[in-house]
Amino acid sequence: MRTxxxxxxxxxxDALAPREFVQIYLVACGGSLSIMHPxxxxxxxxxxxLPADVVNAAEFVLRAPARLGPGALVILCxxxxxxxxxxxxxxxxxxxxxxxxxxxxxxxxxxxxxxDHVLRYxxxxxxxxxxxxxxxxxxxLYMLLAGFLRQRGGPDLTLPLLASLAALGPVIEGAKSxxxxxxxxxxxxxxxxxxxxxxASGVNWGAAYxxxxxxxxxxxxxxxxxxHAGEFFHGPFEVVDRHACFILLVGLDATRPAxxxxxxxxHRFGDPANVLDLDARTLEPGGLAEPWRAxxxxxxxxxxxxxxxxxxxxxxxxxxxxGRRYMKKITDY
Amino acid sequence: MRTxxxxxxxxxxDALAPREFVQIYLVACGGSLSIMHPxxxxxxxxxxxLPADVVNAAEFVLRAPARLGPGALVILCxxxxxxxxxxxxxxxxxxxxxxxxxxxxxxxxxxxxxxDHVLRYxxxxxxxxxxxxxxxxxxxLYMLLAGFLRQRGGPDLTLPLLASLAALGPVIEGAKSxxxxxxxxxxxxxxxxxxxxxxASGVNWGAAYxxxxxxxxxxxxxxxxxxHAGEFFHGPFEVVDRHACFILLVGLDATRPAxxxxxxxxHRFGDPANVLDLDARTLEPGGLAEPWRAxxxxxxxxxxxxxxxxxxxxxxxxxxxxGRRYMKKITDY
Numbered sequence: 133m134r135t136x137x138x139x140x141x142x143x144x145x146d147a148l149a150p151r152e153f154v155q156i157y158l159v160a161c162g163g164s165l166s167i168m169h170p171x172x173x174x175x176x177x178x179x180x181x182l183p184a185d186v187v188n189a190a191e192f193v194l195r196a197p198a199r200l201g202p203g204a205l206v207i208l209c210x211x212x213x214x215x216x217x218x219x220x221x222x223x224x225x226x227x228x229x230x231x232x233x234x235x236x237x238x239x240x241x242x243x244x245x246x247x248d249h250v251l252r253y254x255x256x257x258x259x260x261x262x263x264x265x266x267x268x269x270x271x272x273l274y275m276l277l278a279g280f281l282r283q284r285g286g287p288d289l290t291l292p293l294l295a296s297l298a299a300l301g302p303v304i305e306g307a308k309s310x311x312x313x314x315x316x317x318x319x320x321x322x323x324x325x326x327x328x329x330x331x332a333s334g335v336n337w338g339a340a341y342x343x344x345x346x347x348x349x350x351x352x353x354x355x356x357x358x359x360h361a362g363e364f365f366h367g368p369f370e371v372v373d374r375h376a377c378f379i380l381l382v383g384l385d386a387t388r389p390a391x392x393x394x395x396x397x398x399h400r401f402g403d404p405a406n407v408l409d410l411d412a413r414t415l416e417p418g419g420l421a422e423p424w425r426a427x428x429x430x431x432x433x434x435x436x437x438x439x440x441x442x443x444x445x446x447x448x449x450x451x452x453x454x455g456r457r458y459m460k461k462i463t464d465y
Numbered sequence: 466m467r468t469x470x471x472x473x474x475x476x477x478x479d480a481l482a483p484r485e486f487v488q489i490y491l492v493a494c495g496g497s498l499s500i501m502h503p504x505x506x507x508x509x510x511x512x513x514x515l516p517a518d519v520v521n522a523a524e525f526v527l528r529a530p531a532r533l534g535p536g537a538l539v540i541l542c543x544x545x546x547x548x549x550x551x552x553x554x555x556x557x558x559x560x561x562x563x564x565x566x567x568x569x570x571x572x573x574x575x576x577x578x579x580x581d582h583v584l585r586y587x588x589x590x591x592x593x594x595x596x597x598x599x600x601x602x603x604x605x606l607y608m609l610l611a612g613f614l615r616q617r618g619g620p621d622l623t624l625p626l627l628a629s630l631a632a633l634g635p636v637i638e639g640a641k642s643x644x645x646x647x648x649x650x651x652x653x654x655x656x657x658x659x660x661x662x663x664x665a666s667g668v669n670w671g672a673a674y675x676x677x678x679x680x681x682x683x684x685x686x687x688x689x690x691x692x693h694a695g696e697f698f699h700g701p702f703e704v705v706d707r708h709a710c711f712i713l714l715v716g717l718d719a720t721r722p723a724x725x726x727x728x729x730x731x732h733r734f735g736d737p738a739n740v741l742d743l744d745a746r747t748l749e750p751g752g753l754a755e756p757w758r759a760x761x762x763x764x765x766x767x768x769x770x771x772x773x774x775x776x777x778x779x780x781x782x783x784x785x786x787x788g789r790r791y792m793k794k795i796t797d798y
Contacts, residue, residue, distance in 0.1 A: 155516060162699025173528070180531040183488060183516035190695030191666055194720040195506065198513040217695065326659045327688040333524055345700030353704050355660040357690035362523030362550065365798070366495025367678030370789055371686050387527040397798050401791070456703055458734070465698070465730050 133298030134266060137275045137290060144233055144249040145279045151231060153284075154203040156184040159192045159221045163346040164209040164235075164269070169338030170430050171207070171273050173385070177423070179286055189217035193224045202229035207276070209234065209269060211255060213241020222246035235272055251276060256435075265304060266297040270431040274424070292421035296428055299419030303428075307415040307436040315440040318408040321377070323447040327355035328377045331394055332430075333362055334387030339430035339437075343379065347441045350459065351452045361387070361394040372402050380409040381433050384417065385426035410436070466631030467599060470608045470623060477566055477582040478612045484564060486617075487536040489517040492525045492554045496679040497542040497568075497602070502671030503763050504540070504606050506718070510756070512619055522550035526557045535562035540609070542567065542602060544588060546574020555579035568605055584609060589768075598637065599630040603764040607757070625754035629761055632752030636761075640748045640769040648773040651741040654710070656780040660688035661710045664727055665763075666695055667720030672763035672770075676712065680774045683792065684785045694720070694727040705735050713742040714766050717750065718759035743769070 136142065156175065158168035168186045175184040187195070189208070200206075206225040210218045213236040223246050226232050232247040239250040254267040265271055274293055282288045322328050328348055332340035341358035348356035359368045361380075378398055382391040398407045412429045415436075420428055445452045458465070469475065489508065491501035501519040508517040520528070522541070533539075539558040543551040546569035556579050559565050565580040572583040587600040598604055607626055615621040655661050661681055665673035674691035681689035692701045694713075711731055715724040731740045745762045748769075753761055778785045791798070 162696060165696070165699075176528055176530045176532070178531060180534075183518070183532060185516070185518075188666075188693055188695040190723045191693065191720055194723060195509055195667060196719065197509045198511060199509070199516060201513075215699075333521075334528060345696065350700035350703040353706075355688055355690075355704060357688075360521055360524065362521040363495060363498070363678065366498075366548075367683035367792075369791055370683040371688060372791075373686075386529065387524055390523045390527060393798070400798070458702055458705075459700075465726070465733070 134294050136294070137279050138272065140249070140251045141272065141275045141279055144251060144276065145283055147249060148205065148231060148280070149283060152203065153182060153205045153231070155199045155205070156182055157192065157197070157200065157204055157206045157225070158184060158186045159189050159206055159218065159225075160209040161189050161215050161217055163342045164211060164215070164218070166338040166342035166346075167209065167269050167273055169341070170270070170335045170427060171277055173335040174274065174277050174427055177386075178281055178289065179284070181284055181286065189215070189221040192221045193217070200225060200228050200230055204228070204230040206230045206232045207235070207273070208232065208243065208247065209236065209273070210241070210243045211237050213238040213243035215243070219243050219246050233276070235269055265300040265431065268431065270428070271297050274427065289423065293424050296420040296424040300428060300431070303415065303417050303419060304432050304435045307432050308439045310415065311410065311436055312439070314408065315443050319440060319444040319447050321405060323444060325354070325377050328379060329357050329359055329368075330379045331359045331361050331364060331391075332381035332383065333360055333390040334383065335385040335427050336381040336383040336391070336430045336433060339434040340379070340381055342434060343437050347437070351441070351455050352444060352448060352450055353455075361390040364394050365397070369397060372398065374403045375406065376402050377406045378402065378408070379437070380407060381430070382409055382411040383426060383429045383433075384412045385429070408440075467627050469627070470612050471605065473582070473584040474605065474608045474612055477584060477609065478616055480582060481538065481564060481613070482616060485536065486515060486538045486564070488532045488538070489515055490525065490530070490533065490537055490539045490558070490563075491517060491519045492522050492539055492551065492558075493542040494522050494548050494550055496675045497544060497548070497551070499671040499675035499679075500542065500602050500606055502674070503603070503668045503760060504610060506668040507607065507610050507760055510719075511614055511622065512617070514617055514619065522548070522554040525554045526550070533558060533561050533563055537561070537563040539563045539565045540568070540606070541565065541576065541580065542569065542606070543574070543576045544570050546571040546576035548576070552576050552579050566609070568602055598633040598764065601764065603761070604630050607760065622756065626757050629753040629757040633761060633764070636748065636750050636752060637765050637768045640765050641772050643748065644743065644769055645772070647741065648776050652773060652777040652780050654738060656777060658687070658710050661712060662690050662692055662701075663712045664692045664694050664697060664724075665714035665716065666693055666723040667716065668718040668760050669714040669716040669724070669763045669766060672767040673712070673714055675767060676770050680770070684774065684788050685777060685781060685783055686788075694723040697727050698730070702730060705731065707736040708739065709735050710739045711735065711741070712770070713740060714763075715742055715744040716759060716762045716766075717745045718762070741773070
């Protein structure tokens with residue numbers, strides 16, 4: 133296992149050390165924004181000294197928060213580094229005097245060039261090559277936040293993070309093989325339905341959001357929505373009948389009771405065959421160390437669900453990455 | 466017009482005056498949570514001294530943010546004051562030493578009794594009686610925030626707020642009558658479709674969210690999702706075809722360009738007849754004063770859309786408030 137945070141993270145932390153911060157902004161779009169929600173969860177749980185906001189990049193620039201200034205640390209993310217709104221957000225933040233960091237696969241990209249410090253990460257989906265989960269966007273973001281907490285007088289959570297990242301690969305692979313039969317059955321069940329909702333709370337909400345918007349809507353053109361498990365009971369649950377289809381994440385973080393409550397409702401009033409509820413407790417996360425065991429579950433869920441997505445795509449005859457009609461096909465919007 | 470903030474607001478502000486705050490939490494569920502998003506928007510724009518978070522009440526208690534303590538002001542909302550998660554959030558916040566305020570119609574309710582200070586409001590929908598918009602949940606929340614900003618060395622925005630609230634009734638009524646023909650046409654268009662998305666950004670996002678979850682999903686059992694206009698281009702837009710149905714709010718706040726961009730896309734790639742885009746510029750908001758003109762638009766949109774909801778409900782033969790199958794029908798979930 134790694135015995136220290138990755139070099140990009142250490143270099144960024146060194147550069148930030150002399151500065152005082154009163155606000156963190158986590159800024160991106162779509163799938164890259166989805167990882168910022170668990171980032172905020174970690175800060176909310178462990179950083180009494182620093183408030184954190186998660187904001188879509190276009191909204192960030194237009195909203196122009198009054199707290200954005202030299203006391204702000206702005207952490208951005210874009211896989212290719214070319215997302216226009218995110219590049220604009222980086223330039224905007226830097227012009228306001230904020231410190232800017234970007235997670236990206238492409239340090240030489242417009243985003244990489246627009247920020248003070250670049251944190252490289254790897255992703256398996258674009259290349260098809262397996263990666264070390266310690267090189268993923270989640271891992272790099274968590275290393276940054278763990279190092280930042282340690283630097284700012286918060287708890288030192290870096291060692292359990294590094295141990296957990298070293299143990300993560302087998303947990304993800306185990307989850308995929310354990311869930312494969314349920315993925316096949318659920319894909320057959322929902323391949324022709326107009327809407328599949330996703331649901332989670334706490335640290336898992338971002339993964340539910342990403343699967344809804346980047347996979348179901350974007351790549352399969354299936355109606356979807358990420359419903360917060362606590363909000364579910366205040367409107368959305370009225371759509372539940374024997375035909376309603378849900379993917380529910382039941383994690384290990386402090387908000388698990390909210391996800392369990394939603395599961396009980398879905399099993400009681402829906403058709404359990406139309407509910408794909410993934411329970412982290414069944415995914416043998418024993419090698420992961422507290423508190424990161426819970427915080428790494430969205431990555432486990434999302435990577436596993438990617439396998440489900442491919443099974444669904446095959447049944448529907450709509451390939452995953454080439455099935456888009458607008459994204460990367462037209463640019464003048 | 467009123468010449469000062471309402472008595473509940475003034476009493477709460479007086480009591481808060483000696484205390485120092487480093488964090489505001491805006492906490493509720495469902496429709497009551499939806500008004501907290503514009504509340505945060507106002508604070509983000511005008512309160513460099515205070516960060517604000519919007520959190521579902523169940524999530525709030527389970528997440529147990531590290532910044533929740535004597536330096537936190539927690540503003541809660543529940544129409545009946547009986548929402549269990551919100552009452553629990555108030556008790557939790559108070560036990561942590563935070564200052565607690567509740568907006569509710571029922572001061573004697575469990576929520577009213579659980580907090581330090583109650584701010585009463587009125588709602589037209591439960592009683593069917595017209596109300597003065599200055600007594601609405603939006604108005605009371607905005608009066609509280611305007612008074613708080615003034616008290617904490619921020620800008621004094623109270624006079625334009627009071628002037629705007631006095632002018633609001635005719636703007637809402639004008640919007641309803643101007644939009645009636647479009648509401649009828651769109652209701653006929655979507656009465657049998659499985660999914661109607663809502664979309665907005667900035668100060669209007671909460672109204673889009675509330676209409677999706679509390680009206681379309683809860684009362685009409687129509688699949689829905691509130692899509693952020695900036696996030697739309699990073700996944701959700703791939704569901705757009707000539708059959709996709711959208712309700713889009715185009716407001717007057719700083720994020721209007723994001724909503725305009727989404728509108729242009731929907732008109733280009735969707736069927737304009739399947740897009741109900743409400744543009745604040747066409748709703749004659751001239752009597753409203755800056756900066757509240759923009760901030761009051763979600764209330765105008767939402768109240769007007771309530772008329773659309775009733776038209777849709779009639780065409781579908783599913784009454785609005787009696788059409789629920791779980792909410793207020795069963796309680797053991």
